[in-house]
Amino acid sequence: MLNISKDSLSDKVSLEQYKSHDIAFHKRHFRAFNKFLYGFAILAVIILFLPWTQNVTGNGFVTTLTPDQRPQTVQSQIPGRIEKWYVREGDFVNAGDTILRISEIKTEYQDPLLVERTQQQADAKQGSAGSYRTKIQALTNQISALQQELQLKLEQGRNKVEQSKYKVRADSTDLIAIRNNFEIAQRQYDRVVELIQDGLKSRVDVEDKRTKQQEMQAKVIAQENKLLASRNDLINAQVELNRLRASYADKIAKAQSDRATAEGSLFQAQADVAKLENQTSSYRIRNSLYYVLAPQNGYINKAIKGGIGETFKEGEKLVGIMPADYDLAVETFVEPLDLPLIHLGEEVRVQFDGWPAIFFSGWPNASFGTYGGKVVAVETFITPENGKFRVLIAPDPQDHEWPENLRVGSGAYTIALLEDVPIWYEIWRQLNGFPPNYYQPDDKSDSKDKK
Template identity: 55%
Template sequence: MLNISKENRILLEPLEKYRTVKNLSNRPHYKILNRIIAGVSVIGVIALFLPWTQNISGSGSVTTLKPSQRPQTIQTVISGRIEKWYVQEGDFVNKGDTILFISEIKEDYLDPNLVKNTKNQADAKKLSVESYGSKVNTLSIQIQAIESEKTLKLEQARNKIKQSLLKVKSDSMDLVAVKTQLKIANTQFNRSVQLNKEGLKPLTDVEEKRLKLQEVDAKIITQENKILTSKNEFINAKIEINRITAEYSEKSSKAKSDQYTALSNKYDTEAQVNKLENQYVNYSIRNGMYYIKAPQSGYVNRALQSGLGETIKEGTPIAGIMPSKYDIAVESFVRPLDLPLIKKGEKVRVFFDGWPTIVFSGWPDMSYGTFGGEIVAIENFISDNGKYRILIAPDPDEAKWPKQLSIGSGAQTIALLNTVPIWYEIWRTLSGFPPNYYKTDVKKNKEKK
């Protein structure tokens, strides 16, 4: 059972009767501490309502604005053996200055007269092309002569056919005339015989008529032979046309075949000429590649190859060069969470490693040693470090960046966003919300334009 009766209670004496307790209550510094705590609390509460500029911080390094102005390595296009260096580290070179000389190591290019021999071969092939061209022209003239001769021969043969045809007609008419004479002679002979029987004509007259009749018979046979001969000549004239056509077609075909062969050889030789000229140009260019030259004016930072007599392959880096003229910029990396809040043309504050700087990220107006920048490029693919790369150029409306900056030195960036109370920024940070994106007033921008 619980001992809760009044008789069992222990009476406790009050502490106020002790002097130590009385002294503690009378000490004045407790009141001062309470006032300080109260004052700090009031100041803290007031500070929560002070303005705070939201920002996106990033880190990166100094680089150049254009890719052609960044440090680069000079590479060899062909393989070779190092023979002589013309520069040393730290030297300034102009564009086109010789940096290194290499010699040939491939057996296909060891001939010192390779370019000259290739040029001679190309010239010889060009003469062959001209010879084939002359042969083609000659064959063209020959073909024209054959065609012209063929035309004349055919015309001659046609004329001969006409002559033969006319001769056939003439002989036919002569045959008809002889037949008429035969008929007359036969009639006269019969009449003479009849008159001789009647005693009106002598026998000699009959013999004369018989002789004349025989002569006319002989003429008929002769005339028939003539007309057959004329017909044969007419047929031979027709055959001659076919023979002439076949003969000159064969000659023309052979000449055209020779012409096509010459053309084929000409085109083949022209292809060989083009190939040799290509080789000649390639060999000439290759001879110029033995001297490795500076692609632009700058300083030789480091020789990546050393010594003499060493062999190098195609694409081997020879030396590093830093351009003498460049437009400075800063490449910075931001978190993927902050990427949607960044766009081209936004203003950014930049401060550099080794440069005196006092930075208040929430109060940019109170910062010292920062420089103005402007975002000119945003990378759309994440980098190896898990962040997105942005490129920042100097702001032309603010002070110029220091000339003492070196390419590759560290840099920090702050992209300014909206201005909010401190309590809101603390609440946003604890809640994990993104910053407020600052949007410019469209009406004001239109009025400015």
């Protein structure tokens, strides 16, 4: 009854005559209800003081423990065109197995004899380098011969100079002797002239002395000419010696210049040989890249480029592969407010998608269907996509093993277990929006105390 009208039916109609009134309003029902309320209140108070495990939850997915065990794509280092597939999606391949064959699309590499012709060019350059080596050796021998010949010529020139010096010295001595004889003849002539005036000598004696004096004078002039010629010969010998030095220096310098030119040509040929050999090796390696090989043992997930004759660029994804051997882990994300509560080695409970579980976040011992894990890595930089920090969790070796059929990429729900607090405290914290209690694990606190 809404009791909207001022006329109340309860005053006009009596319910006591009905049997249901006696059942509903019997005093024993009030006593039972009161006992229930008292018991519920006492139970609620007891529950408020039960322990509750604080936790940090996060959503993530299953991944692998190390980067080389995660799903990857296979790329080609060169652009090309797909010619043939050797595998199907889902096939198992070993490391080094051929996945597909590609062909060349760049015109400068399409010559089928490119490697052989480049090798021929390298061999020709190698032969040219050998010719330059022979020329350098010949020029070196020529320079050595010129230097030896120069030494002989210089020795001959020096000997000639010495001979000229000796001749000049001898002619000088002879000139002095002849001049002395001329002076003697001159004095004898003068005395004869004086004696003839005194009447002591005849004119014949005068003529004889004059003739002798003139002969000695002629000899003096002839010896002076001879001495002058000897000096000229000495000068010519010295000039010839200098000319030999200059002439052979020019010849040797020209031979050295030719040798330097040959050495430069040799270095250029060697550089060309190295360049061509490098190109040959690059072409051989490029030919080996026409077959795309499996980098490791695994399963072919998906052919990203599937058509025959389809072209692609270098570094473009061709096929996805999942490694066969891997160690499972869970990649989860936590709020920045909860990051200080996550430590390496922290115990975590994980619930996987597809595996039924009954989970009580505050009573982990009463949970069923969850698996144990430990934190092995905490990212130090926030993930821009979701504004959270990434945490990597590995299986706990002391807990039971994770499901065998668990696959990489499956969803996971993680709960990091923190301190045990009363339920009333947790309710109060949740109502006020406070973070969980900040704490340090026991091993870290002990290590700090030791320090």
